[in-house]
Amino acid sequence: xxxxxxxxxxxxxxxxxxxxxxxxxxxxxxxxxxxxxxxxxxxxxxxxxxxxxxxxxxxxxxxxxxxxxxxxxxxxxxxxxxxxxxxxxxxxxxxxxxxxxxxxxxxxxxxxxxxxxxxxxxxxxxxxxxxxxxxxxxxxxxxxxxxxxxxxxxxxxxxxxxxxxxxxxxxxxxxxxxxxxxxxxxxxxxxxxxxxxxxxxxxxxxxxxxxxxxxxxxxxxxxxxxxxxxxxxxxxxxxxxxxxxxxx
Amino acid sequence: xxxxxxxxxxxxxxxxxxxxxxxxxxxxxxxxxxxxxxxxxxxxxxxxxxxxxxxxxxxxxxxxxxxxxxxxxxxxxxxxxxxxxxxxxxxxxxxxxxxxxxxxxxxxxxxxxxxxxxxxxxxxxxxxxxxxxxxxxxxxxxxxxxxxxxxxxxxxxxxxxxxxxxxxxxxxxxxxxxxxxxxxxxxxxxxxxxxxxxxxxxxxxxxxxxxxxxxxxxxxxxxxxxxxxxxxxxxxxxxxxxxxxxxxxxxxxxxxxxxxxxxxxxxxxxxxxxxx
Ligand SMILES: Nc1ncnc2c1ncn2[C@@H]1O[C@H](COP(=O)(O)OP(=O)(O)OP(=O)(O)O)[C@@H](O)[C@H]1O
Ligand SMILES: Nc1ncnc2c1ncn2[C@@H]1O[C@H](COP(=O)(O)OP(=O)(O)OP(=O)(O)O)[C@@H](O)[C@H]1O
Ligand SMILES: [Mg+2]
Ligand SMILES: [Mg+2]
Numbered sequence: 001x002x003x004x005x006x007x008x009x010x011x012x013x014x015x016x017x018x019x020x021x022x023x024x025x026x027x028x029x030x031x032x033x034x035x036x037x038x039x040x041x042x043x044x045x046x047x048x049x050x051x052x053x054x055x056x057x058x059x060x061x062x063x064x065x066x067x068x069x070x071x072x073x074x075x076x077x078x079x080x081x082x083x084x085x086x087x088x089x090x091x092x093x094x095x096x097x098x099x100x101x102x103x104x105x106x107x108x109x110x111x112x113x114x115x116x117x118x119x120x121x122x123x124x125x126x127x128x129x130x131x132x133x134x135x136x137x138x139x140x141x142x143x144x145x146x147x148x149x150x151x152x153x154x155x156x157x158x159x160x161x162x163x164x165x166x167x168x169x170x171x172x173x174x175x176x177x178x179x180x181x182x183x184x185x186x187x188x189x190x191x192x193x194x195x196x197x198x199x200x201x202x203x204x205x206x207x208x209x210x211x212x213x214x215x216x217x218x219x220x221x222x223x224x225x226x227x228x229x230x231x232x233x234x235x236x237x238x239x240x241x242x243x244x245x246x247x248x
Numbered sequence: 249x250x251x252x253x254x255x256x257x258x259x260x261x262x263x264x265x266x267x268x269x270x271x272x273x274x275x276x277x278x279x280x281x282x283x284x285x286x287x288x289x290x291x292x293x294x295x296x297x298x299x300x301x302x303x304x305x306x307x308x309x310x311x312x313x314x315x316x317x318x319x320x321x322x323x324x325x326x327x328x329x330x331x332x333x334x335x336x337x338x339x340x341x342x343x344x345x346x347x348x349x350x351x352x353x354x355x356x357x358x359x360x361x362x363x364x365x366x367x368x369x370x371x372x373x374x375x376x377x378x379x380x381x382x383x384x385x386x387x388x389x390x391x392x393x394x395x396x397x398x399x400x401x402x403x404x405x406x407x408x409x410x411x412x413x414x415x416x417x418x419x420x421x422x423x424x425x426x427x428x429x430x431x432x433x434x435x436x437x438x439x440x441x442x443x444x445x446x447x448x449x450x451x452x453x454x455x456x457x458x459x460x461x462x463x464x465x466x467x468x469x470x471x472x473x474x475x476x477x478x479x480x481x482x483x484x485x486x487x488x489x490x491x492x493x494x495x496x497x498x499x500x501x502x503x504x505x506x507x508x509x510x511x512x513x514x515x516x517x518x519x520x521x522x523x524x
Contacts, residue, residue: 011400013392013395013396013400014392014395014396016392016395018392018400037432038432039432039434039435040386040402040403040404040405040407040408040430040431040432040435041387041388041401041402041404041405044402045402045403046402086403086430087344087346087347087403087406090344090346090347130265133264133265134263134265138261138263138268139290140289140290140294141289141294141343141344141426142288142289142290142459143289143290146289163403164403164430167429167430168289168343168426168429169289169459170286170287170288170289170291170459170499171288171459171461171499171500171502171503171516172288172498172499172502172515172516173288173289174459174502174503175502175503175504175513175514175515175516176515178504178513179512179513179515182510182512183512197404197430197431197432197433197436199433199506200503200504200505200506200508201504203504203505203506203507203508204504204508204510204513214388226506226507227506227507238434239432239433239434242433242434242436242437243433243506
């Protein structure tokens with residue numbers, strides 16, 4: 001469903017080149033759930049953004065369902081692929097009510113039945129429907145993240161790119177959100193590409209995992225590698241050890 | 249020694265949809281220690297932290313029977329007195345670091361502003377201090393990051409820039425709101441050890457707001473557990489994993505584990521009694 005071949009992303013900032021992603025390849029089958037983990041600043045969000053056309057593809061190719069992505073991505077793309085951003089505040093328009101945030105994608109794509117769909121989406125992510133008429137700054141961090149997830153689901157996409165979808169959420173809302181995502185994947189046959197620094201979350205949600213460091217892919221693991229601690233590289237092992245330590 | 253003392257803190261918002269009581273009678277004391285605040289989303293953790301700095305925007309209203317920081321009466325202090333305390337003596341790492349950084353100013357200018365104006369350092373000295381601060385939080389390429397704008401940083405880099413910025417003036421009280429939620433575990437460990445060092449060696453008081461119960465259990469000395477604007481349980485951090493309150497136990501049970509079942513995670517059965 002998602003194929004990334006030898007992707008490189010270089011940013012030009014202040015007369016410098018920032019090599020955010022260097023030669024990363026991965027391939028995700030339909031209905032599969034794939035995890036990206038690794039060092040902060042290693043290029044995980046940039047890969048997701050490149051898929052959506054929000055970061056330049058300097059080298060390599062990205063294909064969705066066998067077709068190379070078009071630039072600009074277009075409407076058909078956004079009905080098929082939706083992203084939940086890492087930074088829930090920045091991704092919600094500060095002067096739009098939650099109602100508007102959620103109904104806008106429907107309006108753009110000429111989809112009706114807005115009221116019912118908005119209420120349903122709020123219920124799906126465990127927010128009271130009275131939150132419809134609030135603004136993002138009137139919500140807590142975790143409540144905003146749930147709005148961002150609800151928005152991504154409005155168009156019923158086949159592919160979800162999830163950038164730290166639960167790192168702003170407490171344990172109970174994280175559990176509800178992960179359960180919701182798993183249920184939707186099951187019911188609608190969704191494909192996930194998911195970033196998280198929480199290996200327990202990744203292990204719970206993903207079939208395969210790519211470990212990244214400094215713009216490069218370090219090692220691909222499957223779930224058994226994580227459970228049996230059979231990673232080959234020191235970096236992947238160090239990540240695991242630092243988190244295993246948290247299993248009090 | 250008590251650095252901060254808060255009695256019966258209440259925060260409310262008068263909105264079109266009615267009164268929202270975000271914090272409902274929170275009391276605690278903080279010494280030169282690491283105090284964790286945990287609790288579900290919307291339970292009032294951030295509003296509690298912001299109230300201490302009196303950073304609640306209208307229509308939000310702060311009330312308290314008493315709120316004292318190192319001899320200063322925070323409820324009676326003028327806005328000018330609060331400004332003098334903020335940054336220098338008490339600082340807060342915000343939950344939305346990228347949103348809290350100035351989007352049109354590069355990181356270097358934001359990190360050195362205080363050093364230049366308040367501490368009257370030369371441009372070169374301020375820059376060196378800023379680079380040291382970024383290296384301490386494990387930023388790989390501090391020179392590049394100094395000239396970067398917030399939107400050019402990754403989530404975790406923004407968080408670390410914010411931490412570096414708050415630590416440069418060596419505050420006596422640091423309120424850190426989810427300061428490591430976007431960091432991978434190895435970088436997170438480094439950042440925590442910096443905070444730990446400041447509490448141990450310099451006697452800083454730290455309020456560590458987090459939803460990561462395992463992290464708080466390991467890192468903090470004491471923990472307040474919040475639910476719907478109230479503290480429902482206060483306990484030693486090392487006892488957190490054996491918490492008594494059904495709400496705290498429920499939060500612990502929802503966590504996934506490496507190698508655990510992939511079936512639905514247990515939810516939390518909320519009980520209206522807890523909010524009393
Ligand atoms: N618009 C941009 N301009 C310049 N550099 C950028 C830009 N966006 C990202 N970068 C740089 O690219 C690198 C990778 O960033 P990215 O956000 O992909 O990291 P990440 O793996 O998601 O990290 P984190 O876990 O901290 O979110 C970083 O060094 C970052 O500073
Ligand atoms: N400006 C506002 N107007 C109305 N209600 C608000 C406003 N700001 C916050 N709230 C409400 O106050 C409550 C407490 O918010 P707070 O940000 O303190 O939660 P939190 O415990 O930090 O949650 P999270 O873990 O999700 O960050 C929430 O229910 C939130 O919706
Ligand atoms: Mg990221
Ligand atoms: Mg908060």
